[in-house]
Amino acid sequence: MSSKKAKKPLYEQSTQFRHWRFSSSQLENIRTQTNASAVERVKRLLTEESALRETEQTDSPRPPPEEIPYLIADEELALCRYYEAMIRNFPGANFPDEVKATAIVYMKRFYLRNSIMDYHPKTIMMTCLFLGAKTENNIIAISDFLNIIERISREKISRDTIFRHELPVSQSMRFEYAVHHPYRASFGFFLDLQNFTKDLTKLKRIYEKSKEYIGTSLLTELVFIYQPSQIALATIRLATKTLETKLDINGYIRSKFPDKHEKLTDILDDIENTLTNFSPVSKDQAKEIDRKLHFCRNPEKNPNSALSKKRRADKQREREVRKTKRLKTLRDQQKELESVFQ
Amino acid sequence: MSHLTEDDSTIERKYVKEKKIGEGTYAVVYQGKEAATGRKVAIKKIKLGQSQAGVNGIELSAIREVKSLQELQHPNIIELIDIFSHKTNLNLVLEYLDSDLEMIIKDKNIVFMSSDIKSWMLMTLRGLDHCHKNWILHRDMKPNNLLVGKDGQLKLADFGLARDFGDPMAKNMSTQVVTRWYRAPELLFGAKQYGYAVDMWSVGCIFAELMLRVPYLPGETDIEQLDLMFRALGTPTEEDWPGFNELTQMKFQKYPKTPLKALFTAAGNDTLDLLEKMLNYDPNKRLTTREALNHPYFRNKPRPTPPGKLPKQEKSNHLNEPVSPSSSSASPY
Numbered sequence: 001m002s003s004k005k006a007k008k009p010l011y012e013q014s015t016q017f018r019h020w021r022f023s024s025s026q027l028e029n030i031r032t033q034t035n036a037s038a039v040e041r042v043k044r045l046l047t048e049e050s051a052l053r054e055t056e057q058t059d060s061p062r063p064p065p066e067e068i069p070y071l072i073a074d075e076e077l078a079l080c081r082y083y084e085a086m087i088r089n090f091p092g093a094n095f096p097d098e099v100k101a102t103a104i105v106y107m108k109r110f111y112l113r114n115s116i117m118d119y120h121p122k123t124i125m126m127t128c129l130f131l132g133a134k135t136e137n138n139i140i141a142i143s144d145f146l147n148i149i150e151r152i153s154r155e156k157i158s159r160d161t162i163f164r165h166e167l168p169v170s171q172s173m174r175f176e177y178a179v180h181h182p183y184r185a186s187f188g189f190f191l192d193l194q195n196f197t198k199d200l201t202k203l204k205r206i207y208e209k210s211k212e213y214i215g216t217s218l219l220t221e222l223v224f225i226y227q228p229s230q231i232a233l234a235t236i237r238l239a240t241k242t243l244e245t246k247l248d249i250n251g252y253i254r255s256k257f258p259d260k261h262e263k264l265t266d267i268l269d270d271i272e273n274t275l276t277n278f279s280p281v282s283k284d285q286a287k288e289i290d291r292k293l294h295f296c297r298n299p300e301k302n303p304n305s306a307l308s309k310k311r312r313a314d315k316q317r318e319r320e321v322r323k324t325k326r327l328k329t330l331r332d333q334q335k336e337l338e339s340v341f342q
Numbered sequence: 343m344s345h346l347t348e349d350d351s352t353i354e355r356k357y358v359k360e361k362k363i364g365e366g367t368y369a370v371v372y373q374g375k376e377a378a379t380g381r382k383v384a385i386k387k388i389k390l391g392q393s394q395a396g397v398n399g400i401e402l403s404a405i406r407e408v409k410s411l412q413e414l415q416h417p418n419i420i421e422l423i424d425i426f427s428h429k430t431n432l433n434l435v436l437e438y439l440d441s442d443l444e445m446i447i448k449d450k451n452i453v454f455m456s457s458d459i460k461s462w463m464l465m466t467l468r469g470l471d472h473c474h475k476n477w478i479l480h481r482d483m484k485p486n487n488l489l490v491g492k493d494g495q496l497k498l499a500d501f502g503l504a505r506d507f508g509d510p511m512a513k514n515m516s517t518q519v520v521t522r523w524y525r526a527p528e529l530l531f532g533a534k535q536y537g538y539a540v541d542m543w544s545v546g547c548i549f550a551e552l553m554l555r556v557p558y559l560p561g562e563t564d565i566e567q568l569d570l571m572f573r574a575l576g577t578p579t580e581e582d583w584p585g586f587n588e589l590t591q592m593k594f595q596k597y598p599k600t601p602l603k604a605l606f607t608a609a610g611n612d613t614l615d616l617l618e619k620m621l622n623y624d625p626n627k628r629l630t631t632r633e634a635l636n637h638p639y640f641r642n643k644p645r646p647t648p649p650g651k652l653p654k655q656e657k658s659n660h661l662n663e664p665v666s667p668s669s670s671s672a673s674p675y
Contacts, residue, residue: 010475015412134398135405137505142398163399167390167427170400171350175425175432177409 011227015176020109022224028073030112035073038115042070042298045307049299052306063295070296075289076116080107082286083121084219087129092148093140095133097211101181103132104218106169113172118298119165126157127165135177182214185232193236196252202245209239213275220274226267233264234271353426357435359385368401368502373438376423382438383423390430403502404432410478410501411436418469420489420499439497441655443548444485447555452653456613459552460639461646462488465496466545471631473498474538480504483544484524485551494649520544522567523557527578528625530568531589539625542634546620553606553613572597574605575621583623612639 011017022030046065053062084104106128107121126149133140142159149157170177190207197203213235217223222231233253240249253268254261299305357374363384364371372385388404411422411434424435443462446452466488473480481503489499503520520529526543528536550558559574561567572578576599578586602614609617616639622628629637640646 013413013415130399134400134402135409139398139402166399167430171427175408176412177405178413 011180014180015178016180019174019176020224024221024225027221027224031073031077034113034115035071035076038117039070042117042296045299049305049307052310068295069292071117071289071292075292076111078281079116079286079289079293080111080121081219082281083107083125085280087125088215088218090129091152093145095138097183098181099133099136099138101183101218102136102179103128105179105223106132106173108223110169110172116293117296118301119168123161123165124169127162127169130162131166131169180228182217182228182232182235183211185229186210186214186235189232189236193252197247202247205243206236206239206245206247209243210235213238216275216278219280220278222271222274226271230267231271234268237268238272238275350426350428353424354428354433356424357383357385368403384436384438386434386436388432388434390432406504407501408434410504413476414472414478416469416472417495418465418497419472420497439489439491441490442486443488443490443496445655446490447485447551449655451656454552454653455647457644457647458652460644461649461652462496462552463549464640464646465649466548467631467635469498470541470545471635474541474631478504479538480541481520483541483548484521485548490654494652494654522564523547523560525567526625527568527571527623530564533589536625538630539628542620542628542631546617549617549620553609568594576600578623586623612642
């Protein structure tokens with residue numbers, strides 16, 4: 001926020017600023033593309049799968065691949081949002097706000113490149129939370145983590161499931177683990193506002209409320225579109241309004257940013273709009289999407305699918321062919337050697 | 343959008359591994375090149391979850407190193423050019439530098455001028471300042487981790503112990519960081535809360551080593567480390583370091599404070615003043631990188647030698663030296 005030098009601000013050197021900033025329309029395009037290519041791929045694989053199943057004769061009849069209602073981009077996004085909210089409300093382990101925020105951002109980044117038809121958001125959610133705890137210096141032992149998961153979801157997850165997904169998650173983020181959140185900036189404004197008003201109780205309430213709004217901002221697109229300090233300021237401004245504190249926040253903003261006040265107001269208005277219009281994805285909505293998802297998941301990712309079995313068998317055969325070949329070459333060489341000495 | 347679409351195998355194909363140049367606890371380092379340009383690179387191959395049989399997934403040290411280097415772009419910090427994974431390995435493509443400050447210090451054919459030392463110090467502090475500005479503690483500053491390129495530029499490397507330090511109240515940080523000889527007194531006393539000052543202590547030790555041409559405080563054990571420190575700089579009193587008496591139950595021999603001039607006979611007053619302030623026992627009084635860079639030492643004559651004119655080794659050692667797996671110090675990475 002300070003303008004000491006004309007040098008590029010530190011934030012602009014961060015990978016978050018350089019690589020993870022998008023406009024709303026860019027985000028929409030990326031998601032549409034990711035979804036379209038996933039649908040195409042999954043359809044092809046399911047066709048292969050159903051062909052295999054016909055020869056194999058399996059029990060449960062499934063709709064033919066071309067008739068399956070594949071998920072659209074908005075549905076994918078909605079289910080992701082549902083699981084993002086679960087991170088935010090994660091009850092165990094006392095993860096600080098930063099860990100949860102980082103995990104949510106990891107999840108968002110992951111699903112720009114990947115489809116939930118390939119990776120179920122429940123698994124990715126857990127992986128991101130475990131990874132986020134690690135990158136934010138709040139490392140938790142995997143066994144403790146799995147115990148918490150089991151306690152809250154009554155589901156047993158293997159450590160391998162988490163470990164196996166750490167790499168695809170990291171890859172999809174291009175290993176850019178550092179994430180900047182609005183929390184620090186919000187705290188900065190809280191400190192700075194103490195020069196503006198002496199009412200500390202009021203400020204503390206505003207600050208607490210601002211953190212709540214930051215939590216909400218994490219469940220929206222805002223983290224891709226605006227800078228952490230902009231989001232922080234918007235949440236402070238919104239908090240002063242909703243708490244009816246009569247703090248002259250606009251006066252404060254005007255005095256702090258006299259030259260870019262107008263442009264900043266537009267930004268803050270936009271953030272505020274998104275926050276006040278936010279509505280969480282309901283459990284019913286999530287269930288409905290999950291039901292649809294059940295029929296259009298990539299069979300390659302399911303170890304029990306006919307396709308996976310075939311892939312494994314193919315690989316095994318390949319290995320054996322290679323092995324026989326190698327043995328044969330060895331035997332030939334041996335023969336050749338022997339013939340030299342005969 | 344190439345950033346989102348380039349996949350790992352595409353990146354992998356851009357580089358050729360040529361030969362192994364070092365092996366550390368969690369990584370193997372290869373020399374290689376970028377196929378298209380012939381640019382020399384170092385490829386650090388990190389084995390994932392192998393050492394502890396996958397107790398915690400991707401190693402914390404790998405995560406720390408990657409997380410830090412991705413954010414740091416500075417002429418005095420090693421450049422992370424690319425990163426890709428292959429099966430269960432993580433490969434960091436780093437810029438290749440064929441020498442390091444430890445090799446230069448040990449090479450008795452090289453004579454150091456005080457302007458050379460000033461130049462190395464300047465580059466070290468600039469790199470470290472950039473880390474600290476980005477809330478990153480290096481936590482393993484030593485001559486061996488300060489790589490030197492053909493152009494004489496010095497670069498901080500090996501961020502496997504680095505962690506970010508946004509929260510000044512961060513607790514429970516490990517004290518098993520920093521190679522002992524360069525370890526700050528608060529770490530030796532097991533302080534769980536410490537800060538940027540631990541890196542500055544290390545820089546002070548490196549500064550001394552550049553003048554002495556041997557490690558300044560080469561303790562064999564943690565206790566001996568403290569003893570050496572107190573002999574050299576005087577046993578701290580409650581006045582030197584408020585809170586010192588509460589740090590430990592141990593009783594130390596009371597060594598008097600001897601002027602640094604007695605050991606560093608050739609050094610000027612500005613040099614000794616800077617050194618003394620870097621080696622202040624009280625972490626709160628120890629210089630910050632900013633303060634150190636603003637110290638008169640860097641403005642006074644002689645001017646620091648331009649990097650291109652710094653003395654370098656006739657031939658770089660580790661290209662020819664066979665690398666034994668046991669000596670991780672043979673590799674600057």
